[in-house]
Amino acid sequence: MSELHDLTAVEQGAAVRRGEVSPRELAAHHLARSDDVGAFVTRTPELALARAEALLPLPDGSGPLYGVPTAIKDLNLTAGVRTTFGSAAFADYVPEVSDAVTLAIEAAGMVSLGKTNTPEFGSPCYTEPDVAPPAVTPWDRHRMAGGSSGGAAAAVAAGLVPVAQGSDGGGSIRIPASCCGLVGLKPTRGRVSGFPMYGEVTGLATAGTLARTVRDAAAMLGVLAGRGVGDPAWAPPPAEPFLASCERPPERLRIARFLEPVIADVEVDPECVAAYEAASSLLVALGHDVEDIAVPMPREAVPTFETCWAVLTALSVVPPSRSRCCVR
Template identity: 75%
Template structure:
């Protein structure tokens, strides 16, 4: 007989609506499951039970009553939020942000805060003084970052789905490492209220799930505008979940595998996954063709300038600066060395590079690349506290494609289409035109139907 965690999030929501299971039963089931993957930094069992008991019946969201978790970068009223930093280990916000309030309004139940690296900067999740977030496919290997805790929780069956955030690949990288669907929405699709902490527009919140339909349902929960949002995406024609049932038609798919950010060797398994995905898309009737890399290498130092300034915008509380990690201090120092005019010029240049890339890709409906340059690496393989510059360069080599779509603002999804002979997951990334999440989800659902991955389970499931 299937366990409750074998059910998809949508199946759990349907079971709640049908009276087959209560939200409290779901909460108790998940709370009883041990976290041996470093998924949570703070668990909130008492609050989860209280919320599950108090939920009204008949919620409108298909995810009403379904457990989830909140990334530790998102402030949660009355619940410790450390931003992945020892400098904030006792920080308890008074208010929640738009993302958390949207999840609560949908009737979902948070079981706690998922682990993230300091201020969400690195592409690995190894917070100070806590166990690293690891992929359940091999617990000696990293879950990726910065939404590594969220991905580890979903992949290990500790929650059925979770939100993550993505400023340079932080949803898609963990999805690849953990064998999941990870969707970075378009710029402006999900409100950044009330803090609006990213003045550049690189970061956005999105879903991490085991299936495309679950991811779409969570995007329906997260998406929406708030008065005062600096950017916004057009309203979809229907729900994102409904888009999964649409026939996408015959599409033009651009593809490239040359790295964008850095000269780096690409693991043959990642290239094999990309080639197999190309063949699969062609078998589904789509036209796939090779294109040049749409962003020039000159964009890389510009992106790094903006990334450094964003890190500098997250200071430690006064008197706790010494608790920051070496990588954070190094990036912050780089950011503080950038003058106001230099930063403005970098933002303008980044937008021009984005416009050129969007123009080059305009004839195509989708873009196909690998997600990362290697299967999940050993814990500690990228981190280098003694040499933060080397740490940063290693991260660039591991993730040479994902940040391109943060620069352009395009929606992009990593799909778990390949496993290595050793059983490690390898994601493949599809991106679409800005605001074209409905088309992207329709194709992703078509791909999942043609090459289903739902029967795969990691050890210890």
Template identity: 55%
Template sequence: MSTPTAPHALTALEQAAAVRAGDISPVELVRHHLDRAEEFDARYGAFLTRTPEAALDAAATLEKAGRGTSPGALFGVPTAVKDLVETAGVVTTYGSKVFAGHVPDADAHSVRRLREAGTVSLGKTNTPEFGCCCYTDNDLAGPARSPWDPALSAGGSSGGAAVAVALGLVPVAHASDGGGSIRIPASVCGLFGLKPARGRVSSGPLGAEVNGLAVQGPLARSVRDAAALLDVLAGPEPGDPHWAAPLPPGETFLGHAGREPGRLRIGRYAVPAADGITVDPVCLAAWEHASRLLESLGHEVEDIPTPFGPEVGDQFVTAWGVQSLGRAVGPEQEASLRPVTRAWRAYGRQVSGERFAAAITGMHRATRRAVEATGAYDAVLTPALATLPRPVGHFDESGDPLVNLRRQSPFSAFTSPYNMTGQPAVSLPLYWTAEHGLPVGVQLAGRPADEATLIALSAQLEAAAPWRDRYAALF
């Protein structure tokens, strides 16, 4: 059987519905997406490793097991896992040639949850070395390129996942975000990206928690798909250092995507906390457009001062520099790392324990003040990025790494503070440039552990200003 629309043009939930209805089998669905990945991956850099044989075997197993069962919301749906996360029996490189032959013997909890939900991974998506950059490039697969203009970077560090979803190589993908790494490529690639609250998704058993900045979450072409994947990923595991408050019994994030959010109070600001960053006028236009759309839906939108002070920049850099040392590399292998990775690690080694403790303490104080300052609002609206997408060569690593790092700053100016607070935040593709038709995202940050309201509000915005037809140009 075949679906009336090309399978890759369907949302993840539509694909799963087609499997349940018998309109397409898991094997047919997986094979279709594998063929599409074969066609586009080399040009756009979505994957570091593709696993076609394992994917077809898993799909065949699902096909047999699905008979007579009640499969879940994403049963049979192809997906992919970011290559910062361990997958048993599959090369997991962390974006580094130092780990080119590394094959874990155990899954990350998130990977196990994806498999138990009946999704089928087609492989590991492209990421910068150790996920340390807001663009995606490495010495193994090269850069991930924007599907809208392959001369442009797809953003990072979940750039490969974003490319895979935007091009329909998979309908929804696993990603992670330590300073904007879901929201940045979502903005660049025209996707809905959701950074969950701290403690919502387990990073165990091997994920680092030294600063609490990073969390795993979904990249999708629709809010409902992202909510469904979050339902799969969400939930604490024994030993996790952070646990987000769960939804009430019987509720799901997908269920909230079908609820009206009611009239909400939205605060908005567009001045970055970090000094010296000028926001591109097009990013401001996208922010103004989203503000008007929110008002047209009956929400109260108010200007507020930037809730973060400039000190959070240094605190984040200190925390991130120490985090860069979390991946063990032998002294003889250090020279094989990329220049920016080496620069981060060299900086991290210079941070004393006293300085690191002061940075983490200061970060907690600053973020508590920010959460209190915005406590009267159901959500906060900002630009997603302070800059438009940049050419792949803009992030060249052959020169001074500090120049490279400064060039990254406008990409994370609005996103990284919400990794520090641990609040959930999303990027929505509500605006497109008039001249080149490039997506420009806006960010909504929610109350602590309140993804539910963000999802309901995002679904309302998607219904009011649908972006699905935009992908026709890529399909």
């Protein structure tokens, strides 16, 4: 029989609904697992167990991830729980309010086990803050888990939680997903509310999901998605739940690919090229069209992006009594 942490998030939720395991048992099982990958800045076992205990009896119409453990990135506001933004300058900061991501996770009946590791203000693409050990991939603990959602990715890949929220402006979900062998989804602008943090002036950053399966990623997006008053953009609502869309037969896709590095003038490692070609061949064998294209971003876009990133980092350094804008 599989260990509880080997089950997908959707499978764990189904086990809760069938009464085979309680939310408290799930939380206790995952809390007992050792964090040797630098996944967490702060763990909240007492709070998690108390919340899990309060989830029974199950309400009618509970969602697919009701009772399932997760974690919240240390850039997101969590009322009463330390939130450092990956910075020693905020090592003791405890918000008085929660943001839309935290509120959505709680409303869905999920149980947060703590705050996942992130670099200072979410700026670098690696996760090595002063307030926590470096986040590393569990597949090779000598290699980084990526950033800025490196802690979330390490937690999911190591089975510390089955699914987690991350955020992404310039690769902060996609890079850790690649480093840790996960499904990383950065949704479209306006899909997930940024309430109450509207200081993100570029429109690049949004919350998203890190999971081991596409179904888990879809279920977690269903938890996070929603509009908030004051959001600068609203994505059109989906025609059906994201998880339900996973059951549709896949349609033929037209997929673009390019091999030239965008940021650095370097040769792509032969092993990466081989994986790129193998993935392309598999997509063709599945009936999809794969086409080579030129790099879809001009070189001058890189320094422009770096300027925007510097502005976002500067906006992050404000007195802790003000609303935070860290969502990268």
